[in-house]
Amino acid sequence: MSIEHLVLISLAVLFAAFVQGATGVGFALIVAPVIGILRPELLPVCVLVLMLPLNFYVAWRERAAVDRIGASWITGGRILGTAGGLWVLAALSANHLAIFVGLSTVAAALVTLMMPAFAPGRRAFVAAGLVTGVTETATGIGGPPLALVYQHQAPPTMRSTIALCFLAGELVSLATLLVAGRIGSSQLIAAASLLPALLIGAWLSRVVHHRIGGRFLRAFVQVFAIVSGVALLVHAA
Template sequence: MIELLPSPGVWAACLIAVVVGTAVQRLAGQGFGMVAAPMLALLAPDYLPGTVLLVGLCVGAGSFLSDRSAVVLRDLPPGFAGRALGAGIAAWIAARVVGTAALPLVTGLLVWLAVGLTLLGLRLPLTGPTLFAAGTVAGVMGTLTGIGAPPMAIVYSDVEARRSAATQNVFFAFGMAVSITALLVAGVIGLRHLAFAAVLAPAVPVTLWAVRPFAARVAKRSIRPWALGLAGTAAGVLIVRSLI
């Protein structure tokens, strides 16, 4: 029988992952899922992906509200449409893998994919079709694991940093909301996900407030190696543990 909440030690470790992921998300416009998802998959796999998505919604909304003046509204419709399509596809997949041994392996592999996409430094022009395509891929990845930022980051790689981070935070928040809705319809978010998210979520506004003074001074390139290293290592451990 799955407990409504994990042990205090597991909760504390997951709380640290949420704090680190929230700080990275606020400062760089991406990173919460890549940090939090593999850690929760290692420590509390029975609470995926619902808990990451529920807390991620708080992270994205809070990050967006902290810098909403930099959002470019014309970018949003095609990205939103793609994200909704991807979430629907992923919900169908999730209904078949959530609660099975396949989910931690899928999470680890998607984290490695996300890290790889980030390291490759791919670039795409910022257009309606590329936003729709990136949104669709992000919708699939984000709904299954909470990691939907890398496809959007490719499109925004050459965009001014403040606009890039703020607009990606909008996509992140919208994506979490759409993914949660899709998984609720698919019946794979339950009371335990809501309960665990409720005890982790208070760390989000505290972290957003704490890192606010650094937002204008910290370059996202300076924190990216640390976030990618942590995510890649956790994903590697998760994959090995899933295969043995």
């Protein structure tokens, strides 16, 4: 990875880790389009690897607020959806994958912005898990479906539960990608080089996460995701 690309992606990672640490969502929505534009061959492994320590930290920090029942249903659906994500990854070229990331990012952000308030149940949890399994395994982006079902819950519950679901799902996705031979040394080296930026962003989120409700930052993330997704589509076209 060139120095220029490393600096640009590191800035995105730092900001994204701060946003997700503070609100519970946003890391992949911010980072995946940036990596898709600069280094698409790193998707989705680099994003999935980086999210492991971030989500472990957030889940542990607010572990008392975790919705364990909802997380269990989501994880079950997430495991079932992993096969679909692997099929998408195998079927698409790097350029087509970039288009898929851009479209899924924009669509997910728009849905999240327009979705009315509702009380999630078992079906909603399983559906969110299924969609997340497909999109996160294929692109590294899995936050919007989970944000949909928890967007009206208390911020600590949203952050901790989504982080726990992410953590379990990312382990499943990475194990599946490893068995399928889709993980290379270049992706792991890139993730390691971006780890300092991740740690700084996560630490900064610790300073503010208890002071904000997250509504403003969640809206900002969705707007940023739409802009990033459109930029990725333009670049891929």
